[in-house]
Amino acid sequence: MSEKTNLMPTLVGTDPRSLQHQEPAAEVRQLEMPTGLLKHIGVVRTPHFDESRTREEFRAIKRYLVARIDSEDASDAQNARNILVTSAAPGDGKTTMCLGIAMSFMFERDYQVAVIDADMRRADLSKRMGLADELGLLDYLENEELEVSDIVYPTSVKGIYAVPAGRPRISAPELIASARMRELLDIFHHSGEKRRVVLIDSGAVLSCSETIELAKRAGQIVFVAAKGQTKRADIDEGLGILHRQAGPIDGSKVAMVFNKTDKSQSPVRYSALR
Amino acid sequence: MVGQLLTVIGDEARRIWYYRWIALFITAVIFVGGAIYVLRLPNVYDAWGQLYVNKETPVSVAAQGVSLVGDNFGSPYVVQRTLLNDQNLQQVIKQIDPRAASMDALAMARAVTGLRGHIFLSGDQGDGFFELHDIDTDPQRARAVVQTLLNLFISQNVSRNRDDLQRASTFLDQQIADYEKRIAALETQIDAFRRAHPAVVTVTVPQSTIIAPAAMASASSPAAASAAPAAPTSPALIEAQQRVNRLQGELDELHLRFTDLYPDVVAVRRQLADAQAARDVIASAPPPPAAAAAPAVASAPPSQPHVFARVRRQVAASVPPDVKAQWIDLQHSDEVLRAADQQLIAKRDATLMSIAVYGADGAGKYQLTRAPVTPAFPTGPNRVLLLGLAAVGAVGAGLAGAYLRGAIDGVFISPREVEDAFQLPVIGTVSWEAAWDTRAPRRRIPLSGPAALLIAFVCIAGQVHAARTADLVTKPAPTGQIQGAQA
Numbered sequence A: 001m002s003e004k005t006n007l008m009p010t011l012v013g014t015d016p017r018s019l020q021h022q023e024p025a026a027e028v029r030q031l032e033m034p035t036g037l038l039k040h041i042g043v044v045r046t047p048h049f050d051e052s053r054t055r056e057e058f059r060a061i062k063r064y065l066v067a068r069i070d071s072e073d074a075s076d077a078q079n080a081r082n083i084l085v086t087s088a089a090p091g092d093g094k095t096t097m098c099l100g101i102a103m104s105f106m107f108e109r110d111y112q113v114a115v116i117d118a119d120m121r122r123a124d125l126s127k128r129m130g131l132a133d134e135l136g137l138l139d140y141l142e143n144e145e146l147e148v149s150d151i152v153y154p155t156s157v158k159g160i161y162a163v164p165a166g167r168p169r170i171s172a173p174e175l176i177a178s179a180r181m182r183e184l185l186d187i188f189h190h191s192g193e194k195r196r197v198v199l200i201d202s203g204a205v206l207s208c209s210e211t212i213e214l215a216k217r218a219g220q221i222v223f224v225a226a227k228g229q230t231k232r233a234d235i236d237e238g239l240g241i242l243h244r245q246a247g248p249i250d251g252s253k254v255a256m257v258f259n260k261t262d263k264s265q266s267p268v269r270y271s272a273l274r
Numbered sequence B: 001m002v003g004q005l006l007t008v009i010g011d012e013a014r015r016i017w018y019y020r021w022i023a024l025f026i027t028a029v030i031f032v033g034g035a036i037y038v039l040r041l042p043n044v045y046d047a048w049g050q051l052y053v054n055k056e057t058p059v060s061v062a063a064q065g066v067s068l069v070g071d072n073f074g075s076p077y078v079v080q081r082t083l084l085n086d087q088n089l090q091q092v093i094k095q096i097d098p099r100a101a102s103m104d105a106l107a108m109a110r111a112v113t114g115l116r117g118h119i120f121l122s123g124d125q126g127d128g129f130f131e132l133h134d135i136d137t138d139p140q141r142a143r144a145v146v147q148t149l150l151n152l153f154i155s156q157n158v159s160r161n162r163d164d165l166q167r168a169s170t171f172l173d174q175q176i177a178d179y180e181k182r183i184a185a186l187e188t189q190i191d192a193f194r195r196a197h198p199a200v201v202t203v204t205v206p207q208s209t210i211i212a213p214a215a216m217a218s219a220s221s222p223a224a225a226s227a228a229p230a231a232p233t234s235p236a237l238i239e240a241q242q243r244v245n246r247l248q249g250e251l252d253e254l255h256l257r258f259t260d261l262y263p264d265v266v267a268v269r270r271q272l273a274d275a276q277a278a279r280d281v282i283a284s285a286p287p288p289p290a291a292a293a294a295p296a297v298a299s300a301p302p303s304q305p306h307v308f309a310r311v312r313r314q315v316a317a318s319v320p321p322d323v324k325a326q327w328i329d330l331q332h333s334d335e336v337l338r339a340a341d342q343q344l345i346a347k348r349d350a351t352l353m354s355i356a357v358y359g360a361d362g363a364g365k366y367q368l369t370r371a372p373v374t375p376a377f378p379t380g381p382n383r384v385l386l387l388g389l390a391a392v393g394a395v396g397a398g399l400a401g402a403y404l405r406g407a408i409d410g411v412f413i414s415p416r417e418v419e420d421a422f423q424l425p426v427i428g429t430v431s432w433e434a435a436w437d438t439r440a441p442r443r444r445i446p447l448s449g450p451a452a453l454l455i456a457f458v459c460i461a462g463q464v465h466a467a468r469t470a471d472l473v474t475k476p477a478p479t480g481q482i483q484g485a486q487a
Helices: A016-020 A024-031 A051-071 A074-080 A094-105 A124-128 A137-142 A172-176 A179-190 A210-217 A232-245 B002-018 B020-039 B058-062 B076-083 B086-096 B098-102 B105-117 B139-196 B198-202 B207-220 B222-230 B235-257 B263-283 B305-318 B321-358 B383-409 B415-422 B448-474 B479-486
Strands: A082-087 A111-118 A160-163 A195-202 A220-226 A254-261 B045-053 B119-122 B129-136 B366-370 B426-431
Touching: A051 A094, A051 A195, A051 A220, A051 A254, A051 B426, A074 A082, A082 A094, A082 A210, A094 A111, A094 A124, A094 A160, A094 A195, A094 A220, A094 A254, A094 B426, A111 A124, A111 A137, A111 A210, A137 A172, A137 A179, A172 A179, A172 A210, A179 A195, A179 A210, A195 A210, A210 A232, A220 A232, A232 B415, A254 B415, B002 B020, B002 B383, B002 B415, B020 B383, B045 B139, B076 B139, B086 B098, B086 B105, B086 B139, B105 B119, B129 B139, B139 B321, B235 B263, B235 B321, B415 B426
Parallel strands: A082 A195, A082 A220, A111 A160, A111 A195, A220 A254, A254 B426
Antiparallel strands: B045 B129, B045 B366, B119 B129
16 A cells, blocks of 8 residues: 555556545645645646646636536536547647646545546656556557556546556557547546546647547547747647537637746736745 | 737737747847947048138128129038039049049949048038038048048139129120110110100100200200200209109119019109109199299290299190100110119129129138148047947847747737637636756756865865975974085
8 A cells, every 4th residue: 555655656556446445644645745746746846836826727727627517417517527638739738737637626525537648649648647658548448358447547646547548559549539438438437426527638639630539529628728839820720620520619618728828927916935 | 998008018028028039149140240340340530621711801891782792602502512513523533543544434423422422511600611521431531532622612713703703794894885885876866856856855754864965955956945944943843853853763773673563663653653743743833923924935044943844834735745755765765774874884893893802812712721631530430329229229120020920920928819819718827837847957067076176176285285394394304415505
């Protein structure tokens, strides 16, 4: 059990049932790490990092997503709990955004989060969590002998679980589009007592075709645009692709997050350094 | 409104700030280029000479009002136009540039244009002083240009004035001779007319034209001789007639220069009509009883002018209207010709006086008060100012470049732009905090190692020095060595 207290997930909790049986003591101990959770998970690390402000920024995004989930009826709510984080081009901060939102969910009493690394080109999330060489999503989709518990890794953060990308395959888009992927999402939503949110860290729309398939199954799409970096033409094209191939794109399904802004542009302007 | 404007300004400032490295690069390149250009600019020297154009020579003061030389003769405009013409500049180039002999027309035109570009004349402030400046990179050449131009100006203007005045004098002499011929012809014509029509001598318009013909007619014609005493002899009538004559002369003179609608002409004409009416009233006044009954005009004494006036009116009434009109026309022409002749004579006198003033050598007109010298210190360029302008321009270009780059890239700077562009909700922003994999840790210069080595070296050196000093102090030297040393 001592392995579960490590910062990075281990293969100890590969059984899906382990998602429901974690030791509170270990979780609390991790939360009280003096250097800050966000820093430890690799999201940010600066000398004067204002964690409270960043936390509030992610919390504002999370509240919007949760409000959407709560506003849906039973059938659509499950769909709305599949949240796809994508962008038009690589490097806009999808993985950071995904991790930040996931970390923000750790304070939720009624939610658990499964973070799926579906960026088959870079698998940045898996690398950050040290799961790059572990069994992952593509392995599960291709090998029907694998169980969900084989690819779900509990993290040191309460209520957050990780699914790495797995070993890269040339047939990744087809595997993502398969029925087994849909079944995987259903398993996430129908197991456990708490409501589960699936955060899918996908590749950029203009670089990965599997993002289109994931967008079809996502009830909410968080489209990340980076300040001074993401070009308008790319966003136009990316949204156009999603609109044409993954259903109508409107404000009820797609929300945008402006990343890498100045502190002066943040809605959280009165935060205290902690 | 102000808030929106500030928001837009803030967004654009952020856009520029986002591309600050481009702005900095452009600024640095342009400033460095501009600074190199400014620092490599050659020094320029200002050679100048001062010229005094005297408008108030003693003779010119005496000739004021009659001199033909106007006040504008020495104005900066005239000086500049006469001095900096192509001919003068070509002469200057030929004198100072040894390559001028081999220049074709195009090269010479370019050289003239270039030379004119750095010559300027500081204006006269009313005191008659002019300064001619030439700004050039070669101080010797600048001085030579100014010197040559001043010499040309003085010599040309002196000779030009003399020639002009001489031509004017010759022209006026011809005009005066012509007018005298015409006056003589007209007098002959008047004499013939008077002989043909003796009674017309009583029809007199101006006093000045009636007395002399009447005197001439009295010698040739008995009838005219009988009419000569008909001239007004009453002081009041004479004064009125003189006033009429004077006004008529003024009117004729004005007619030479102005039209009938000119205000002075109208005014003089009105005064003339009034004077004529007053003269007629005086002339029509009843004569004294002793003179009223005397019809014989020939025997009437000169002290009774009213008798002659009445007789003259009676005789004039007997003159046919066409003859009367012809006689008045002849008199008028004579008056005009004589007035014009008098004017021409006055102008000729003025011309002769002007020649006396300026035509001799021009020394009284022009004086070189400061000869150009070779400037010792450069007057330009103002490199500090130019460097400042280059800096301002470079910064502006850098900002413009950054802004253009942002506009070309089409990136977003604020969430408001994103929301406006796609009509999708922007549910949040995440402030930029460099992640562990996006910013490499700053490589600190490992000064601790060299510093430690340096300190260690200093310490060791100090210890060695202290040890050697202690050895020299505490350890006695061998006697032989000391003795040897002393020896």
